[in-house]
Amino acid sequence: MTVSDGEFDLGLGVLDHQLVDRDGRNCGKVDDLELTGLSDGEPEVAFILVGGNAWRGRGVLGRLAAALSGNAVRVPWSEVDEVSSVVKLKRSAQELRLGRGDDRAARLVRRLPGA
Amino acid sequence: MKQFLQIALGILSAIGGFVDIGDLVFNTQAGATFGFELLWVVVIGVIGIIVYSEMCGRVAAASKRPVFDLVRERVGFGAGLSTLIASEVVNLLTCAAEIGGVAIVLQLLSGLPYRFLILLGVIGLVVISWVLPFEWLERLFGYVGLCLLVFAVAAIKVHPHWGGVAHGFVPGVSSGNRLVYMYFVVGLLGAALTPYEVYFYSSGAVEDAWGLKDLRINKITSIIGYGLGAFLSFSLMIVAAVLFLPRGIDPQFLGTPALGAEAALGKIGLVLALVGILFAVGGAAIETSFSGAYNLAQFFGWQWGKRHRPSGAPRFALSWLVMFVLAAGIVMTGYDPVKITEYSVIFSVVALPLTFLPILLVANDPAYMGSNRNGRFSNVIGIVYFVLILAIAVSAIPLMILTNGGQG
Amino acid sequence: MRLIARIAIPLAALLLLVACGGQGTLGKKALSQEAKGIQSLAAEGSLLAGDAARGRSTTVFTRVHARFLRDAARKSAATLEHGGTSKAQRLGRVADRVGNDLERLSRSGSDRELQRLLEHDLALASAAAKRLDKSL
Numbered sequence: 163m164t165v166s167d168g169e170f171d172l173g174l175g176v177l178d179h180q181l182v183d184r185d186g187r188n189c190g191k192v193d194d195l196e197l198t199g200l201s202d203g204e205p206e207v208a209f210i211l212v213g214g215n216a217w218r219g220r221g222v223l224g225r226l227a228a229a230l231s232g233n234a235v236r237v238p239w240s241e242v243d244e245v246s247s248v249v250k251l252k253r254s255a256q257e258l259r260l261g262r263g264d265d266r267a268a269r270l271v272r273r274l275p276g277a
Numbered sequence: 278m279k280q281f282l283q284i285a286l287g288i289l290s291a292i293g294g295f296v297d298i299g300d301l302v303f304n305t306q307a308g309a310t311f312g313f314e315l316l317w318v319v320v321i322g323v324i325g326i327i328v329y330s331e332m333c334g335r336v337a338a339a340s341k342r343p344v345f346d347l348v349r350e351r352v353g354f355g356a357g358l359s360t361l362i363a364s365e366v367v368n369l370l371t372c373a374a375e376i377g378g379v380a381i382v383l384q385l386l387s388g389l390p391y392r393f394l395i396l397l398g399v400i401g402l403v404v405i406s407w408v409l410p411f412e413w414l415e416r417l418f419g420y421v422g423l424c425l426l427v428f429a430v431a432a433i434k435v436h437p438h439w440g441g442v443a444h445g446f447v448p449g450v451s452s453g454n455r456l457v458y459m460y461f462v463v464g465l466l467g468a469a470l471t472p473y474e475v476y477f478y479s480s481g482a483v484e485d486a487w488g489l490k491d492l493r494i495n496k497i498t499s500i501i502g503y504g505l506g507a508f509l510s511f512s513l514m515i516v517a518a519v520l521f522l523p524r525g526i527d528p529q530f531l532g533t534p535a536l537g538a539e540a541a542l543g544k545i546g547l548v549l550a551l552v553g554i555l556f557a558v559g560g561a562a563i564e565t566s567f568s569g570a571y572n573l574a575q576f577f578g579w580q581w582g583k584r585h586r587p588s589g590a591p592r593f594a595l596s597w598l599v600m601f602v603l604a605a606g607i608v609m610t611g612y613d614p615v616k617i618t619e620y621s622v623i624f625s626v627v628a629l630p631l632t633f634l635p636i637l638l639v640a641n642d643p644a645y646m647g648s649n650r651n652g653r654f655s656n657v658i659g660i661v662y663f664v665l666i667l668a669i670a671v672s673a674i675p676l677m678i679l680t681n682g683g684q685g
Numbered sequence: 686m687r688l689i690a691r692i693a694i695p696l697a698a699l700l701l702l703v704a705c706g707g708q709g710t711l712g713k714k715a716l717s718q719e720a721k722g723i724q725s726l727a728a729e730g731s732l733l734a735g736d737a738a739r740g741r742s743t744t745v746f747t748r749v750h751a752r753f754l755r756d757a758a759r760k761s762a763a764t765l766e767h768g769g770t771s772k773a774q775r776l777g778r779v780a781d782r783v784g785n786d787l788e789r790l791s792r793s794g795s796d797r798e799l800q801r802l803l804e805h806d807l808a809l810a811s812a813a814a815k816r817l818d819k820s821l
Contacts, residue, residue: 178349178357180342180578191349191578221355247340247645264580267591276407277587277594388745524732525815527725529757532750540732543741551746684718 180248181212181237181260189260192249193234194219210237210249212260235259284498290415291502293422293553296509297561298378298531299371299468299622301554302615304510305528305537306683307461308517311453313437313445316511318462320446322469323507325662329633330499332640332655333475337482338492340645344479346575347645348635360635361576363628368473368569370621372604375562376402377614381531382555392609398559399605403598406563411484411583418560424553428512428534431541435519442515460676460683463669464619467626469510470666472633473568480571484584489649516541529615566604570596619682626673629666637663711768713821719761720776720818726758727783727811731804734790738800748791755787776817783810 181189193216196209216234217224237251237258244250255261271277307315336344345364349357379398384391406414451458478499487495516537521528528534531554538550567583573596574581580590587594608614637659641651651659677683711719730751737747758780765777786803793799 178354180346180350188578188580191576193354217354221353223355223358227358247342261580264591267595268588271591271594272588274407274587385746385749388749520732524728525721525724525811526729526732527721529725530750530753532746532753533729535746536729536733536736536750539736539742539746543736544743547742547746 176207176210176245176249179245181210181251182248183251183255183258183260184243184253185255187255187261189251189255189258189264190235193217196236207239209239210242211235212237213263235262280494284494284501286416287494287498288502288505289423290419291498292506292509293419293425293557294415294560294564295503295506296422296425296513296557297371297468297471298374298558298614298618299471299625300510301378301513301531301534301558302528302618303461303464303468303622304513305517305521305534307465308514309521309526309528310683311451311458311461312518312522313441313515314449314451314458315461315465316442316445316514317448318465319469319507319510319514321665322466323503323510324658325466325470325665326474327500327503328655328658328662329470329475329636330478330503331496332636332651332659333479334482334487334495334499335492335649336636336640336645337479338487338489338495339647339649341483341488342645343476343483343571343575344636344639345476345572347639347642349576351639351642352635357576357635360631361572363631364472364476364572365569367621367625367628367632368565368572369600369604369607370617370624371471371473372562372565372569372600373607374614374618374621375558375565376601376604377608377612377617378531378558379555379562380608381614382551382558385532385535386551386555395605395608399601402559402562402566403601406567406597407587411481414560414563414583415481418556418563421556422553422560424549425509425557427538427542427546427549427553428516429508431538431546432512432515432519434541435516437515437519454680456676457680457683459672460680463626463673463676464622464683466665466669467622467629467673470629470633471625472629473565475636476571476632477564477568480568480575480582484582492649531615562601562604566597566600569600570594616682619677623673623677627670630663630670633663633666711765711770711773716768716770716773716776717818717821719765719773719780720814720821722761723758723776723780723783724811724814724818726754726761726787727779727807727814730754730783730787730790731807731811734786734793734800734804734807737790737793738797738804740797744794747793751787751791755784755791758784758787772817772821776814779810779813779817783807783814786810 176192177195179192181192183189190212192210193213194211195207196211197205198208199205211234214231214234215228218228237260241251241253241258242249243252251258333344340347348360376395376399380391380394383389383394383398409417513534517528520537520540535547535550535554539547570593571581574593579592581593582590639645641656643650733747733750736742762777762780762784765773765780768774768777786807790800790803793803
């Protein structure tokens with residue numbers, strides 16, 4: 163189902179789903195959603211929040227996890243290409259500032275032989 | 278023909294990889310304490326692991342994603358995180374126990390100092406895991422682990438009273454201390470129903486790129502493989518029952534089951550037993566550490582998998598490295614690995630409902646499974662086992678305390 | 686505040702007394718546990734020694750495993766030394782004997798004669814521990 167297909171249940175359809183970039187690389191999960199238009203009665207997703215304090219709204223354990231993390235990355239909903247079992251994005255993780263944890267870790271790992 | 282070979286190889290690998298330090302310790306102690314009376318529990322445990330493994334394999338083949346990857350989507354962030362934390366704690370403890378086991382067996386083979394062997398063992402495991410591709414890891418440890426079949430030979434050689442053995446497969450209450458009996462029931466089930474095994478299996482299925490057409494082969498492989506693996510557990514218990522129970526030997530050391538193989542078959546039995554234990558336990562150390570890395574990466578959505586180069590899935594690679602280091606650290610403190618094993622199995626039992634429920638839920642979900650979701654048979658057995666799991670999870674710690682760790 | 690202190694301090698002193706006092710003597714159950722432990726270690730040691738004497742083991746395995754058994758026996762002996770009762774003392778002497786036998790086994794190399802002797806002695810020690818356990 164693509165984004166333009168109209169409504170789908172946000173709770174089940176997108177939240178906690180895997181984010182995959184244009185090249186098929188895993189770049190986190192949909193940790194939270196930022197909605198607009200709530201007051202109009204026509205809510206829609208403005209941003210996907212990934213990582214860090216995006217877990218603030220996800221229950222007690224979420225708040226604990228958020229307290230230990232930095233800022234979340236906000237991905238505009240317009241960047242979403244397709245929503246199926248994963249959420250496919252239009253651009254690469256790097257361009258969207260996602261997957262930076264892996265980039266940082268890669269710098270360390272590359273120093274090891276055979277990496 | 279090629280398919281037959283593939284199945285045969287898979288079965289061999291599953292048999293050799295079936296036993297880990299928890300099975301070694303609990304099956305041997307159960308035999309030395311209650312003779313053949315607990316054989317039926319092993320059967321129940323094996324059926325359970327077959328059923329849940331099959332579900333995990335089917336999930337991986339149908340959805341192309343491992344079970345744990347789907348846990349967070351299915352049960353939400355909070356519950357998913359609880360499952361993650363519980364799994365990681367148990368994985369770490371189990372990994373530590375296995376590494377301790379590796380060091381002890383190396384010591385029994387070489388006579389070199391224990392702490393040095395912990396380091397050597399961990400470095401060896403890390404290098405092997407880093408260098409070998411996924412399939413070869415499974416094969417190496419699975420095939421050499423087949424040396425454990427020496428216990429099956431030993432079990433026959435010691436001429437057990439086969440009537441008594443047959444009787445042991447009939448569930449019943451014991452003639453001895455009831456509480457200690459229940460403790461061993463819980464421990465044996467916990468040693469057989471290991472979450473890390475099924476999560477590793479599920480991720481491995483995706484690593485090996487199983488599709489729906491591979492499903493049948495893999496069902497057969499896991500059923501026969503685990504089924505035959507159960508014979509290793511029976512053998513450990515039978516050998517202990519015949520050689521240790523009459524002498525009043527209470528197995529407190531990893532060398533004790535090896536001594537059993539030695540008493541039955543001499544030097545060759547001893548060496549095969551030690552080598553088999555080394556590779557079975559070493560393989561389990563790798564599985565637990567990787568299972569920990571898979572769980573972390575899949576919960577947070579990182580790149581994961583041995584199929585990528587380490588720099589292609591760096592946080593995943595660092596995760597299993599750190600897991601090995603932490604586990605080695607725990608063993609370095611000098612805690613007896615056999616004691617650590619007992620704790621890791623009991624804690625694993627306590628966490629079993631949290632770790633097994635998501636499997637049942639995901640395998641039933643048509644959104645991931647389509648027409649491959651659980652049929653009635655799988656669900657009935659899955660639910661029956663889940664109730665059993667709840668029962669033992671609740672009674673595990675009280676039994677451990679009341680029986681002073683099975684000492685009575 | 687003063688009332689709490691008046692109750693708490695004597696209570697703490699009493700608990701301390703009980704705890705320290707209790708450490709001196711080994712209760713019947715603990716003693717039986719120790720006896721079973723010694724009996725098990727001696728039996729296992731006897732099995733090990735017997736196999737070694739018949740060339741059915743490797744020298745490394747015999748040495749290393751005997752040491753594990755010896756350490757456990759020595760730990761038991763140390764506990765029993767502070768056991769208080771005469772039964773504990775007697776059991777402690779058996780534990781000492783088992784520990785020494787296991788030490789000699791670990792050093793026995795390929796001395797088959799010695800290993801045969803140790804097999805026999807450890808079997809006797811195991812039986813002695815069992816008798817002591819029954820008499821508790």
